[in-house]
Amino acid sequence: MNKEDALTVLEKLAEPSALNLPADASIGHHADDQSFVYLLATGLALRCKYTEDGERQVCRVYRPGDLIGLEMLAVTDPSLVIETISPSMIKRIPISRIRIAQQTDQQTQAAVMSLLASEVMDGQQLKISFGTGSAMRRICRFLLWASHKDQVALPNREKLGNIIATTTETASRMIANLRRDGAISKNPVMPTIMQINRAKLCKGAGDAQQQTAA
Template sequence: MNKADALNLIEKLAEPAALTLPSDACLGHHAEDGTYAHLVLSGLAMRCQYTQDGERQVCRVYRPGDLIGLEMLAVSTPSLMIETIAPSVIKRIAIKRLRIAQQNDPRMQSAVMSLLASEVMDGQQLKISFGTGSAMRRICRFLLWAANKDEVALPNREKLGSIIATTTETASRMIADLKRQGVISKNPVFGCRVQINREKLCERAGNLCEQSAA
């Protein structure tokens, strides 16, 4: 079963009302953390943890069409936090309901296995895209990956730095450089969004461009 068919099947189990969340919102809290999986309809989210000294460590970023938290079918205690990094619309899928459907419907079991395999492969690809090469290449790959119709909801500089494993100062300087070079430009209506020049970004992203671009 391909990813699109698997997502369509699992989305039928979602709660009818979607959640509309601002940037920097947490998905679930305390006892609710392992109660739901979350399907991203629009926006961006990340999975991370914070060290004792407050350092943010990002392990995964999600865009529309990604399902967050499917591993809660097998584990009882979530180990990482989920935060939005742009205004997002998300549907919740009760883990209990998903577990029952998985047990009773072979197609649902196939969908779950397909999405778990996709999560492993997607996570590996993002680790390569956002974790290798120069900081400029990494930030260009992120912008390409996160773009929807050549527009990106830009995370704040602290979270952007965490995503591509660089300092906030470096992330801020690179965004300013890309604007100055005409690679990205501010949306005249929504200040947190930028328009991308895909061709120029690909030139700076290196040979992973095609694998990273949305």
């Protein structure tokens, strides 16, 4: 079962109403809320851990069509927090519904297994894309990955630095350089959305040109 078909199966179990969250909102600790798996319908989100000194360590970044917390069916990590990067719509899928469906419906069980496998592969690919190469290559790869129809919601500089494992100052400098080079530009209608020049970002991304848009 491919990812798209598997998502369709689980989305049928979601609550009828969705959560509409602003940028930089926190869904909370999974340890405090072990009742739901989240489907990101629109926007961007990340899952992270905070150290004792307040440093944010990003574990995973999500774009539309990604499930957040499917592993909650088996394990929990009380230290992980989900935060939005941009205004996002999130659908909640009760874990209890998934577990019941797994026991009574082979298609649901197949969908869960397929999505867990996809999560492992997606996580590995993102670790390579956002964690290797120069800081400029990493930021170009992220912008390409997060874009939709050549537009991208730019995270605040602190979150952007956390995602690509660089300092806030370096992230700010690279964004300024990309704007000066015409690789990204402001959207006149939506100030929080950046227009991307795909060819220039692909050149900056180097060997990660295979990164596909959301």
